[in-house]
Amino acid sequence: MAKCVILLSGGMDSATVLAQVRDAGHQCYALSFDYGQRHSAELAAAQQLADTAGVAEHRVIRIDLGQLGGSALTDTQISVPDSGGEGIPVTYVPARNTVFLSYGLAWAEVLEADAIYAGINAIDYSGYPDCRPEYVQAFQQMANLATKRAVEGHPVEICTPLIGMSKQQIIEAGLQLGVDYSATVSCYRADANGAACGHCDACRLRKEGFTAAGVADPTRYLVE
Amino acid sequence: MAKCVILLSGGMDSATVLAQVRDAGHQCYALSFDYGQRHSAELAAAQQLADTAGVAEHRVIRIDLGQLGGSALTDTQISVPDSGGEGIPVTYVPARNTVFLSYGLAWAEVLEADAIYAGINAIDYSGYPDCRPEYVQAFQQMANLATKRAVEGHPVEICTPLIGMSKQQIIEAGLQLGVDYSATVSCYRADANGAACGHCDACRLRKEGFTAAGVADPTRYLVE
Numbered sequence: 001m002a003k004c005v006i007l008l009s010g011g012m013d014s015a016t017v018l019a020q021v022r023d024a025g026h027q028c029y030a031l032s033f034d035y036g037q038r039h040s041a042e043l044a045a046a047q048q049l050a051d052t053a054g055v056a057e058h059r060v061i062r063i064d065l066g067q068l069g070g071s072a073l074t075d076t077q078i079s080v081p082d083s084g085g086e087g088i089p090v091t092y093v094p095a096r097n098t099v100f101l102s103y104g105l106a107w108a109e110v111l112e113a114d115a116i117y118a119g120i121n122a123i124d125y126s127g128y129p130d131c132r133p134e135y136v137q138a139f140q141q142m143a144n145l146a147t148k149r150a151v152e153g154h155p156v157e158i159c160t161p162l163i164g165m166s167k168q169q170i171i172e173a174g175l176q177l178g179v180d181y182s183a184t185v186s187c188y189r190a191d192a193n194g195a196a197c198g199h200c201d202a203c204r205l206r207k208e209g210f211t212a213a214g215v216a217d218p219t220r221y222l223v224e
Numbered sequence: 225m226a227k228c229v230i231l232l233s234g235g236m237d238s239a240t241v242l243a244q245v246r247d248a249g250h251q252c253y254a255l256s257f258d259y260g261q262r263h264s265a266e267l268a269a270a271q272q273l274a275d276t277a278g279v280a281e282h283r284v285i286r287i288d289l290g291q292l293g294g295s296a297l298t299d300t301q302i303s304v305p306d307s308g309g310e311g312i313p314v315t316y317v318p319a320r321n322t323v324f325l326s327y328g329l330a331w332a333e334v335l336e337a338d339a340i341y342a343g344i345n346a347i348d349y350s351g352y353p354d355c356r357p358e359y360v361q362a363f364q365q366m367a368n369l370a371t372k373r374a375v376e377g378h379p380v381e382i383c384t385p386l387i388g389m390s391k392q393q394i395i396e397a398g399l400q401l402g403v404d405y406s407a408t409v410s411c412y413r414a415d416a417n418g419a420a421c422g423h424c425d426a427c428r429l430r431k432e433g434f435t436a437a438g439v440a441d442p443t444r445y446l447v448e
Binding site: 061093098105139144146148 | 288329
């Protein structure tokens, strides 16, 4: 039984990872971030998921990425667009995964944890540079040199089990483990109760995933 | 003229780096962290140094490393020892430089900055894994893959000009640039006014530096 830090956003990917780590019999330490994201209903979802999974501990760390700006997810001056568009989307948050994994690294060292799990996914979010396997490998190399525990012979493993999976595959894997996707929030413009807009990139990818998996979409959408 | 983010703790190393970057004619964006450190007089020193240098902007980001614990600098349950001791000291803060540089990376991307400067020093702090050149190189490799700007052909350079210098060399370089070291705070147990204990590792290294440089130590010490 390993001790694992799981970055838990409250979205479907990290909910699936939490279920996988729990199913493997490991001890789960869930870490969420209040980073000024518009879709703060995510955090309520993360709390519910952590409670349901019976994690050993759930921490929510408040961080100031919103103060730095530069993203439609944290800066109210930039609108979240409907789905579509070329290149790296405006919903990209500068260095977000690097900041999140760094906090994961700090907590993992204090806990003497063996691994950090993150629901990073390269297929659907190919526009985000910090969702690619080569990025995760480089973070691992850096982490191997960064901490007292690593230097003493106990490096922490950075695990991204969903990195090569499609949304369909993620949903299928999660349903087999009993993940309740109605308790997850993906929408970039979700309201305070977690109801989804149905139109942003995150909603589109999620909808397509349920369709491809051939299961009913349990998402609550805003009535327009 | 380049745009540079400078991690400014308020200690003598980062004060020297700020003076170097300013002397080179670059635009300075100073970034400090309120991370629950005991020696918060550091932050007042950082503010004063930033004002004196006339930086383009100075941001103080409040971060929750103290909540994660594991260090004498942030956890009041662990005492800061007097100087001496073997191995990695209890004043080591888990993954601190990784978290700090990650925020630097985020702000550098928003600012479209060319470089991030940090007063990391390998000689005097050989006990800290995240102060070694191989760590900084690995962070650079990771940063080259982490951000939208890097992927678009504008990687940010991680610069640690003091990494191979002794405290004596740092003090000599700083004095040539007019750094007022009486305005810096190094002590791990400094009081609210920045007066130093004179006995912790940070004080000892600083004292030895002034002695080796053959200049008067301008530090204000606590009267015992």
